[in-house]
Amino acid sequence: MITLDHPLVLLLLPLALVPLLVPLLPARAQPALGAADAGRAGRGLGPTLRVLGAVAIAALVAGLAGPWWGRASQVRVGTGAHLALVIDRSLSMNDSFAGRTPDGQNESKAAAAKRLLTDFVHRRPHDRMAVVGFSTAPMLLLPMTDHKPAVEAAIAAIDEPGLSKTDVGRALAMAFSLFDDSSEDAARAIVLVSDGAGIVPREVQEALLPMAARQGASLYWLYLRTRGAKGIFQPPAPGEPDTAQARPERHLNLFLKRLGVPYRAFEAEDPEGVAQAIAEIDKLEAKPLLYREEGPRRPLGSLLFGLATAAIIALLAARLLDRPLPPLPRGALILEDDA
Template sequence: MSAWYHIADPITRSWGVDYPWVLALALLALLPFLANVFNRQGIPTTGLIPPDPISRALGIALKLAGALAILALVVGLAGLHRREQTVIREGTGAHLVLLLDRSSSMDNNFADRAPSGDEQSKSSAAKHLLGEFVKGRPHDRIGVAAFSTSPMPVLPLTDHHQVVQAAIDAIDRPGLAFTNVGRGLALALSAFADDTAEASRAILLVSDGAALIDRRVQDALRDAVARTPVHLYWLFLRSRGAKSIFEVPPPGEDTPQANPERHLHLFLQSLGVPYRAFEATSPQAVGQAIAEINRQETRPLTYVERIPRRDLARAAFSVAAASIFLILLAKCAERPLRRHHRPATAPANRTAVINNLRDDRRAA
């Protein structure tokens, strides 16, 4: 699933500083071109010096490093940052609520007994496969709700999937006693109450059973679905030997008390919204059902995301430190020019000089 985005704010407005007056100090960046930190040494003439482009380029590079160090320090002190931005993302996906059964029966395996050895419980199998399901839908907004004796709001609709993964990782904790799926569905529908985006909405119910839904709860669910149409999916984790929700019992035995799962299936069919149920009796079947749901919920999706402010002062100080380090290395490598002097003559013998003077006078 690919997605593209654009920034609603112009690029020129995406950068800012906390202390604009500090930017006046940027004029100090001219100092490396007006002064020199290295020792100046005079020479008689430059005409006899051969061209040395490497030294010239090195000198210019050191001046630029000095100017860059000053500029980086100035913008760092000014509090350079990237402002909060509004991003419009487009891709394929949906707004999806995962409604998870947290009753104690989910702690059993598909043979409806405590798992042993390498066996997985129903909740562990659902945890692994739902985690992969979320990873494969990076552009969805996903919420999480749970239910057992009472409904439990876990996470509102969000596009921060790390939080969603954390919520899914908690579904294999020990469950509670009962399965109040009616109030769980009401909670999942309420997650879309403030959702005004034009996106596909879906509820994925993951449960291994059902209980009777009170008539008043049924009426409330019908009203909620009429106000907020959604796609419904039920991943029924059926224990081996349990009755199928698609199997029609003999006459007289098809009652809500005897077959609550089948009658939940019939009730969801009667809501007048797109609905599909999947039966799974093994972790492999759960994976196949989730893959099918993944294929069906791939419609165009547009949503707005706010990217928070990002401070860049630390990055500016790092650039300044690197530039100063280069100049310091060059300073440490500096060596003075050697002065070449004629060798000093040996001092004349004073006695010989005096004797020569005397001889000259006598001759005169």
Template structure:
């Protein structure tokens, strides 16, 4: 609530002064009327005084409502116009056989990567997110969409061996990701590449793919997963059932760093599930969606109702003053 013409409220001062003056004058005023017998007026009380108080009250209230109407009270309804500039993000995830390694207990590398990436998706807003999976070949798992529920559902269905090949084609995976982003009109376009190996399959060199990304203003964050040294790897033995062997680390950090540097991105190394969570949190902070808001306020005037009340009070005063509260001649 606000007043469009608040200076008119100063008129309440002379109204209050006039009322005070009238009351004080009535206190000092003493009327004398000669009657031969006062028994005629016994029980009437101080009717004349009460009449003047009623009329004064009506006039005072009328003036107050009139002043409030002149000040134009208004109530406002705020609306906010928001323009957003979202980011287009491709999550490029390695599904090769080595992602079964269980150095990120209680789950394997891919299981932890899927869980953390899903939390990353839930923390975004106003962006479009897609998924590319790869091993020896790359596939578009989920096209760019702002339906995060669909993205998470596609994420859940990712599994090792889903491309029906084995190997690590990082260059091809980046090329597929770039192809999905190259025509985007988004303010920012990024690829988050997650792998535990080195490029050993495919026709496209990873650094060449990174240069292609740069041509389309696409930034690449690379994440290398896996503990240093050896990692436990489950094997299904037909005779002894499930057992573990240890596989050596085969992460090509040099290439992953080169990819990130070429596109002005950043390389991260995740040696635990907690470290991977922190990496995605850091990327989330660095890649913020731009939101601009303009606030409008629409005001509604309420002076008409106050003016009507004031008019009714003045009319009531005049009617009462000339009827039931009329002065004696």
């Protein structure tokens, strides 16, 4: 089966008729009677050159149309989901899990997240993924796609120097909006990777509630806890203030539980804990998924361009050999070659 990347280019195919209608070589006078036999032999050269010109133009046009030979794409059933990765890019992600600058013997939280999320992407070939980064404001690093090298490139940028703020509320709103164009039959999930949380303003909370209900995406929070920091499941001690300002991570966890979607939070205070949490998310989101598999295709453009090149070389050779001879003596018989 032949398919074309640019079928409209074939509208130029009538140009291949031009060499069949216009002579390629001008008529020339033969210098003597002895050349008459050569003239009769050369009369077949004209039609041959015209056919070569038509072949050259037709092959060029067909090659520019981007022809492929192969099987069409097929819809298959695999396991996976449509995932939005929401990754914290605040300044604290550049520290180690011990809360210090990495010294070469341990890695930063951002580096550990990048390494483990890249491995996560490799294990899920049928997923469609999007990537959102956030610090002071959310940043769309990549819309929903099944192009895994692009996903890996977006993840690779998360250990670049970040900023100090953590606007997790608007980052989640952006992530929910990325499912608007995805299939309703596909499983949907958001994976939030963060080592902290800021205060989610009330207006953002009110906007997130209907978005979460409409999209129905599962939500996972992978909390990269710095050693010594209070956990998101840890209740306040007697007399300790229990407010969003004093315990933003705990109150973000409480708010995410109220979104009305399947939600689970993980705490990890070392790379091994991060790996275990990601492996658990990998198992939870292994659901049937329809995906389109492209059949094997062989490009035909190089073959057509090669044919056009051969025809053009033959025409150039004929043109170079078509040289005028010295003028005939006065009174000599002139024969015309209409090749």
